Amino acid sequence: MSEPVRIGVFGGSGFYSFLDDVEEVKVETPYGEPSAPVSVGSVRGLRVAFIPRHGVRHELPPHVVPYRANLWALKELGVERVLGPCAVGSLQPHIKPGDFVVCDQLIDRTNGRPSTFYDGPVTTHVSFAEPYCPVLRRAFVEAGRDQGLSLHDGGTVLVVQGPRFSTSAESRFFSAQGWEVINMTQHPEAILARELQMCYANVSVVTDYDAGVEGEVAPVSHDEVVRVFEENLGRLRELLFAVVARVPQERACVCATALAGARFEV
Numbered sequence: 001m002s003e004p005v006r007i008g009v010f011g012g013s014g015f016y017s018f019l020d021d022v023e024e025v026k027v028e029t030p031y032g033e034p035s036a037p038v039s040v041g042s043v044r045g046l047r048v049a050f051i052p053r054h055g056v057r058h059e060l061p062p063h064v065v066p067y068r069a070n071l072w073a074l075k076e077l078g079v080e081r082v083l084g085p086c087a088v089g090s091l092q093p094h095i096k097p098g099d100f101v102v103c104d105q106l107i108d109r110t111n112g113r114p115s116t117f118y119d120g121p122v123t124t125h126v127s128f129a130e131p132y133c134p135v136l137r138r139a140f141v142e143a144g145r146d147q148g149l150s151l152h153d154g155g156t157v158l159v160v161q162g163p164r165f166s167t168s169a170e171s172r173f174f175s176a177q178g179w180e181v182i183n184m185t186q187h188p189e190a191i192l193a194r195e196l197q198m199c200y201a202n203v204s205v206v207t208d209y210d211a212g213v214e215g216e217v218a219p220v221s222h223d224e225v226v227r228v229f230e231e232n233l234g235r236l237r238e239l240l241f242a243v244v245a246r247v248p249q250e251r252a253c254v255c256a257t258a259l260a261g262a263r264f265e266v
Contacts, residue, residue, distance in 0.1 A: 004078025005040055007244055008049045008198075010070065010189065011085050025049075027073040031114075034073040035060055043244045049077050053185060062162040062184035068114055071192040080256075081136060081199040081247055084189055085236055088157060088181035089165075089210040091174050098232060100149050100239070101181055101204040102140045105156040106131045108187040112161075115188035117195050123264040124195070127254070131190045135253045136201030136243070143242035144203070149235060155180035157204060159187040171211040182210050199255040203239065205232050 022041040027034065039050045051070050054060045074082060088101065095101065118124035144151035158174055160166065162184035166174065174182060181204050193200035 003047065005047045005049045006078060006080050007043075007046065007247060008051070008074040008077075008079035008082045009085070009240065010051055010053045010082065025077065027076050029069045029072040029076070031068040031072055032066055034066055034069040038073055038077060040077070043241055046244055048244060049074055049079055053189070063110070063113065065185060067188050067192055068117065071189070071196055071198070072117075075196045075198065079198060080251060081133070082193050082201075083136070083240060083243060084186070084193075084200060084202045085240065086183055086185055086202060086204055087207045088183045088204040089208050090206045091158070091171070091179050091182055091210050091213060093209075093213060095152060095155070095180055095206055096150070097206050097208055098150065099206045100144055100151040100236075101155040101157075101206060102137055102144070102151065102153055103157045103181070103186070103202045103204055104130070104132055104137060104154040106186055106190060107156060107158045107179060110159055110161045110184075110187055113188055115191060117192065124259070124262050125264070126191070126195050126258050126262045128191055128194060130254070131194070132201050133199035133253050133255050135248065135251075136199050139243045139246040140201055140203050140239070143239055143246060147235070147239060147242065149239065152180070155204075157186050157202065158182045160184055166211050168211045171213060174210065175213055181206065194255060194258050197256055197258045199251065199253060203236070205236055 020042045022039050025038045025040050027038055034051055035055045036052050041048060053065050053070060090096065141151065141153045156179045158179045160182060183204065186202060190200050
């Protein structure tokens with residue numbers, strides 16, 4: 001592959017139709033193989049790299065996705081900006097199935113997942129106060145509003161370990177905290193991108209109400225999640241097309257200099 005690819009996308013295996021003129025690229029990383037070979041193609045004339053985060057056949061549950069290998073593979077290809085669409089459950093009654101949420105905050109409740117590239121000997125503390133790139137977030141919000149989507153600008157995503165869904169008691173607790181949506185993959189994906197000084201933004205597709213949301217009696221099921229996500233796949237694809245076209249060439253956000261002052265060296 002002769003030229004670097006500046007934009008990367010994570011998503012489900014249905015996104016192979018997202019790209020034109022697809023070339024499959026195998027990238028070796030210090031962290032093993034990524035979820036699948038990287039598919040590189042074009043979207044509206046721009047080169048884009050795509051990795052299905054759960055594997056080609058959705059064979060990788062959230063707690064074993066090779067997040068470090070995935071991000072490293074994109075970085076090796078020259079990617080500077082990563083779009084991370086995902087399915088989420090709603091924790092609040094006003095956020096309905098079929099809505100889109102452009103998250104601006106993240107709560108990590110996972111455990112045991114490798115979540116940094118920096119295990120020493122140089123101690124590295126990357127700021128993560130604002131976990132999502134403001135420039136990419138703005139592109140998602142503007143594109144979604146232009147398309148008339150039911151879209152929420154901002155929201156906290158709670159990331160749980162999985163692969164099980166929440167108990168009703170857990171869900172009621174999460175909802176009471178005021179958090180908006182729940183997911184199983186945003187951590188460590190977002191922080192690993194920041195550690196590699198890549199911009200990262202999420203758009204969440206709401207597929208269901210979580211188990212303990214007031215007024216919702218039917219517990220979440222995998223079949224329902226898949227059904228609602230597939231119903232919204234076309235709208236999500238069009239949103240991603242529009243965002244790719246809106247990404248500015250120059251980077252002036254905090255993501256590009258995330259390592260400045262982050263290393264403790266004697």
